[in-house]
Amino acid sequence: MSAVGVLGVGQTPYVTRRADVTFPELVREGALLALDDAGITMDDVDAVVFPLAPDALIGVGNGERWCVEALGAAGKPFMRVNNGGATGMSAVIAAWTHVASGMFDVVLVAGGERVSESGSAQSVLNKMWDVGYERPIPLNTITMLALSAVRYMHAHGADEADFARVTVKNRRHAALNPLAHLREPVTVEDVLASRVLAWPIKLGDACPSSTGAAGAVLVSERYARAHGLRPAWIRGIGQNTETFWMGDRVGPRMLADHGDADALAVAFERAYAMAGVTDPAGQLDVAEIYAPFSSVELHVIEAAGLCGKGEAPARLAQGDFALGAKGTIVNPSGGVLCSNPIAVTGVARLAEATLQVQGRAGDRQVEGARTAVASAIGGDHQFYASLVLSADLEDIA
Amino acid sequence: MTRSEPAPPRVAVVSCVRDVVAREEGRSLEEMIFETSHRALAAAGLTAADVGGVVLSGNDQTDGRVISCMTSAGPAGGVGRDVTMIASSGEHALVYSWLRLRSGQGETVLVVGWGKPSESVSPEHAELVSAEPYVLRAVGMNDTIAAALQASRWAAPGAPPAADDVVAWPLTAADLPARADCVYAAVLAVESAVPAGASTGPAWIRGAGWSTDRYEPGARDPAAQAALHAALAHLDRGDDPVPAASWEAVEIAAPSEPAVAHAASALGLPAGTPVNASGSLRDAPAPAHVAGLARLLAAATTVSEGRAGVAAGIGFNGFAGQGATVMVFGRDAVSGGDAVSGRDTVAGRDAA
Amino acid sequence: MTSAVEPRFYTQTWDLSYRHALGDTTSRFLAGLAEQRILGRRCPSCERVIVPARSFCDRDHTATSDWVEVATAGVVEMFTIVHEAFRGLPDPPYALAYATLDGADTALVGYVRGLDLTDLPSAVASLAVGNRVRVAFSDTPTGTAADYWFEPA
Numbered sequence: 001m002s003a004v005g006v007l008g009v010g011q012t013p014y015v016t017r018r019a020d021v022t023f024p025e026l027v028r029e030g031a032l033l034a035l036d037d038a039g040i041t042m043d044d045v046d047a048v049v050f051p052l053a054p055d056a057l058i059g060v061g062n063g064e065r066w067c068v069e070a071l072g073a074a075g076k077p078f079m080r081v082n083n084g085g086a087t088g089m090s091a092v093i094a095a096w097t098h099v100a101s102g103m104f105d106v107v108l109v110a111g112g113e114r115v116s117e118s119g120s121a122q123s124v125l126n127k128m129w130d131v132g133y134e135r136p137i138p139l140n141t142i143t144m145l146a147l148s149a150v151r152y153m154h155a156h157g158a159d160e161a162d163f164a165r166v167t168v169k170n171r172r173h174a175a176l177n178p179l180a181h182l183r184e185p186v187t188v189e190d191v192l193a194s195r196v197l198a199w200p201i202k203l204g205d206a207c208p209s210s211t212g213a214a215g216a217v218l219v220s221e222r223y224a225r226a227h228g229l230r231p232a233w234i235r236g237i238g239q240n241t242e243t244f245w246m247g248d249r250v251g252p253r254m255l256a257d258h259g260d261a262d263a264l265a266v267a268f269e270r271a272y273a274m275a276g277v278t279d280p281a282g283q284l285d286v287a288e289i290y291a292p293f294s295s296v297e298l299h300v301i302e303a304a305g306l307c308g309k310g311e312a313p314a315r316l317a318q319g320d321f322a323l324g325a326k327g328t329i330v331n332p333s334g335g336v337l338c339s340n341p342i343a344v345t346g347v348a349r350l351a352e353a354t355l356q357v358q359g360r361a362g363d364r365q366v367e368g369a370r371t372a373v374a375s376a377i378g379g380d381h382q383f384y385a386s387l388v389l390s391a392d393l394e395d396i397a
Numbered sequence: 398m399t400r401s402e403p404a405p406p407r408v409a410v411v412s413c414v415r416d417v418v419a420r421e422e423g424r425s426l427e428e429m430i431f432e433t434s435h436r437a438l439a440a441a442g443l444t445a446a447d448v449g450g451v452v453l454s455g456n457d458q459t460d461g462r463v464i465s466c467m468t469s470a471g472p473a474g475g476v477g478r479d480v481t482m483i484a485s486s487g488e489h490a491l492v493y494s495w496l497r498l499r500s501g502q503g504e505t506v507l508v509v510g511w512g513k514p515s516e517s518v519s520p521e522h523a524e525l526v527s528a529e530p531y532v533l534r535a536v537g538m539n540d541t542i543a544a545a546l547q548a549s550r551w552a553a554p555g556a557p558p559a560a561d562d563v564v565a566w567p568l569t570a571a572d573l574p575a576r577a578d579c580v581y582a583a584v585l586a587v588e589s590a591v592p593a594g595a596s597t598g599p600a601w602i603r604g605a606g607w608s609t610d611r612y613e614p615g616a617r618d619p620a621a622q623a624a625l626h627a628a629l630a631h632l633d634r635g636d637d638p639v640p641a642a643s644w645e646a647v648e649i650a651a652p653s654e655p656a657v658a659h660a661a662s663a664l665g666l667p668a669g670t671p672v673n674a675s676g677s678l679r680d681a682p683a684p685a686h687v688a689g690l691a692r693l694l695a696a697a698t699t700v701s702e703g704r705a706g707v708a709a710g711i712g713f714n715g716f717a718g719q720g721a722t723v724m725v726f727g728r729d730a731v732s733g734g735d736a737v738s739g740r741d742t743v744a745g746r747d748a749a
Numbered sequence: 750m751t752s753a754v755e756p757r758f759y760t761q762t763w764d765l766s767y768r769h770a771l772g773d774t775t776s777r778f779l780a781g782l783a784e785q786r787i788l789g790r791r792c793p794s795c796e797r798v799i800v801p802a803r804s805f806c807d808r809d810h811t812a813t814s815d816w817v818e819v820a821t822a823g824v825v826e827m828f829t830i831v832h833e834a835f836r837g838l839p840d841p842p843y844a845l846a847y848a849t850l851d852g853a854d855t856a857l858v859g860y861v862r863g864l865d866l867t868d869l870p871s872a873v874a875s876l877a878v879g880n881r882v883r884v885a886f887s888d889t890p891t892g893t894a895a896d897y898w899f900e901p902a
Contacts (some may be wrong), residue, residue: 019756021840022531052484054463059761061458061527064485065715066612074617075627078609078720079493080485090481099502102405103635123837127463132425132775133801136895137858138831138838143845146829154827156879182522197833199869240480241451243807244471247856251849253797255808258827261749266477303433379467383480425772432814445810461767471807518766530761539776618902 003221003393004099005231006037007106009351010253014181014212014339017116018358023058024070030213030344031071031110032206038217044216045079046104050254051085051091051111052140053343053378056124058114071110084128084378085290086142086239088214088346088383093237095218096387104252105223113341125331128380130244141292142206144246144380146198149295153200156310158298162317163205164191167337170324175333176323176363181339191294205294207340214344214351232354235396236277238270238390244382261296264377267384268304271373275388278397280305280328284388285369287330288349290376292340301330304373304386331364332356339358346376346385357391362369371396404739406587407730409599410697412440413583419684421578426460429474429580432507437582438474440507442592446473448584449503454490454510455481456686458523461516465498473509485609487512487581487690488650489720492510492605494585495724504590510691511580512684520569520576527716529612540685541573543614543716544652548572549654551672559744572602572654575682581690584696588730592727595743600697600726601706605630609720617719624721625660626710632723637732639725646671648695650712654678660711674699689714693724700726711733751801774804782896785886789817789853792812796852801894813829822902823850823857828876830866842866846899848882859884863900 010033018026019120035041048071050064061068064080067073077098083090088111095107119122125140152158168188174180191204224231242256242263243249249258268280279284287304291297298312305313306328315321321330331337333352336345353372355361361369375386388394414437416429424432438444451473455465462468466482473480479502483490486608487510494506514520521539526536552567561572585589588591591599608627611617630637639665649672651657661672675681675695683691689712696710714720771779774790776799781788790800791811792806797816804814828846844866847856861882866872881902892895 019758050485053458055526056463056763059763060529062456062485062715065527065609066529066721068719069611069613069616073609074611075608075623075847076606077631078485079489079607082464082484083466094481094483097493097496097500099503101496102499103496106857123835124463126835126838127461128467130427130468131462131769131770132779133894134858136893137845138835138843138857139837139845139859140838142833142835143829143831146831147845147847150829150878151827196464196869197831199830199873201829239481241470241475241478241480241667243476244467245803245807245855247800247826247847247849247858248566248808250847250856251854253854254794263477296552302509348778378471379464382467382470396668422770423773425770425775428772428774431810435812436809443887458765461765461769472805474810475806513770516769518768523765524805526763526765530759534761639800 001330002100004096004234005219005221005224006216006219006234006350006354007219007229008034009232009354010016010034010037011179011214011348011351012212013179014210014341016211018114018211023063023112023114025065025068026114026213027112028070029113030215031108034108034217035217037350040106040217042072045076045106045108047098048073048106049091049107049109050078050096051081051087051109051343051347052080053082053087054124057118057342059117081297083383086346086383087374088344088351088377088387089374090239090346092216092347092350093239093385093387096234096237099218099220107218108215110215111344111347113343114211114283115209115342116211127274135296142201143198145293145296146201147246148258148292148381149200151257152299157340158313159250160192160200161188162282162313163200164188165316166297167191167204169316169333170334170337173323173332173364175340177333180334181208184360201293203230207292210339210341212341214347216347216350232357232389232391233393234387234388236271236275236384239366240384242382244380244381260309261299264300264375264384265303267386271388276396278389280373281307283396284328284371284373286332286353286366286372287328288333288372288374289331290336290345290349292336294337298332300375305308322340332361332366349374349376357389406500408495408585408587408659409591409698411584411586411591411595411599413694413698414440416417416580418578423705426511426513427468427472430469430509432581433580434507437584438507439673441506441584447496448474448478448507449505450479450497451475452494452506452508453480454484454487456512458526459512459514459517459520459684459686474507477576478578480598486720487687488693488712489607489691491690491724492607492722494604495579495605498585498587498679504545504587506585508585509580509582510566510687511633512686513578514576514684538716540716544568544656545716546614546643547619548653548655551659571679572696574678574688576684577682579683579687580695581687583694597701597727600700601730603637603725603727604632605724607722612719614717619717622663622718624718625663628721628723630647632725637654639707639727639732642667643707644670644709646674646696646699647694647710649671650692652713652718661702674691688712690720697726700728752887777800779892782886783890787819787821788886789819791817792817798852799855800850800853800857815853819853820851822881823848825876825878825880825882827855827878828861830869830872835850844872846876848899855892860898862898896898
């Protein structure tokens, strides 16, 4: 099949609140940034994929339809993806699918998020759970990952300081990223002293609720060649899905542990196989991975094959994965821990990976980066999306 | 350096199953999805372990589930597989399934769309939240009112109410879609994976077009059904389009019967081409989110059961048909066999 | 030119109501709580006893085949102690855990009661992964999953 390129990406700054624009106007900002970066206009776009996770967070059902005028997309093929937190990257993969189908040469992914307008996001997110068994129990996206963190601690001997070091690294990175939401550097002591949300997750371990927009323009190889363009290239994609039931991810008969990210590892393996990545830690310069809580980043680093299971805390403690270190740099943007505009968080991972492999990431640039992996997670740690990006079409191995 | 671009594989709908109940109070939505998915896979000679990917579509406000793919991915056979939820409308999930196979992602896809409006105490209220909060929600916009506003553009000036069962002038209850609890599941396969010896033949996807118009009903002419015309234009750009003049049956989901009639009349179909042989909007009930998927699959079934050589499904989505999708199915995978199959099905069409 | 205005806000509430059909299997599980019984369903393919009872196994995409009553005691698999107030959710602090009950192959989620949650270190210590808990039942069952909880064994 023909290769698919990323011709342009755009992100607004991620902030707590935007009172100066409506939701469609916000989405338009991200779309225009992506189109400008690609050097094209909406007239050049053949189809649009819109990432939008829970409708209730923006307070409009099928809010994608509301944005058609603002995008200038009237009359174009248009569809929305909702894979929870993985939505943004699943939408990128859907756009990849549009191009790889041979039907479209230029596809725009554009969306936005304003969680701040929902007065009760975690109450909304409690409605994710099974109507019969789980809703009477106050599960939400924080508690579900606190449960995972406890298992990671138990299985691998990690402690709260190991989690805190993830935040310290990412805040240091985010301080170099003018788009990031949380940019204040913090210390391990600051994180450990922050208030407990759901033990072991503390405020310092948690992502913010971000408002912002992001977009990306994907193009076919024939379009790029015909116009003499040099996009970044999506070399591999991989998605996988785990059982919804967290109680099935523990115990002697489990297939994948809720404390690890084994099913995500399968998604990475699928993307690596397609991309020809055989030694992720040796071949990938950058990882922009979805980890909304500090504990999650540890097991995602391991699932991505950047180190062995349970080894991420020690590697992080010795300074690996941070800007300036040797080997793969993890979340040079500051990652989801510093900016989480839910619907487009996965688009942001692609955008950051693209900037990195093209050497356009400014102060957060990983020196000489040519290859990157990006990932996202949705549902209750259930929907997994990943992709491999490179600066050119040379063999990665 | 020129990289080869092999032709994308041909894709067919190889099984198609539905579960439609006026009010299903004995089974959960997830149980309906499990049973329907299992049946669709079995009808294609597959199990969940064999399927190359799963594409889902539901409307969270209808079902009262936030990110409803979470609880439905498992019953749809998605554990261990690539699952993508296309949330804009059920028919988009079918289109996306086709794109997935064309793009080389596996050999089969299970697509599942659903709506269980009986669980909503007030489905109209669930529709109301699709109105943007500043203006349309304040006037109480919902699918019925939007459909009536659209139909008012076609009503004769000063026409008196047609009957005493007017729901929203000019529409009567008989003009409007009925709701039911529905799950639709279908398996799509590339040519090399089409099962042999199935009781029904494959319905080859000959093309699809889809488009979405402006959101604000006041920013477009709802009577023009511009989304349909844009979708038809995209269909024409496909690599093997079948003109409407060759369609032998059409299934249309639309906001109202007048909208069905106007869409059908705009297609330029040969006289006598059956439209909605599977039932009127009221007789073939479906919540709006899956009505289009239901009609697209009804068209596929028309072909797979030998009642037409070429059939098309059309679905509208959004207030007053903001979006439209067209998918054309053929007994033959490519043009050339059409003339023969067209002749063959004349008798079938008369019989239907 | 129009003069500058302060951005305005428009408050909206989604008061959507639902009456969710739970199906026969979940209904029977919930009815069992009033009899102080925890019921699971066995998958004929992987032979796991799935608790709480589900009518199908998502691992094998197979309908479960028979009822299995499991013990009302088991082992903590994971837990959290919530200190943050979330609108629409209970007042903190409260503890949640998943526990695999004896005879079950999957874990059940529930509140953990009978702990002093104000002292976080001691609460965490008493809820360690691998610790035993027992299921307690409400004397006034509501027919929902709120009718049981865990207590340290």
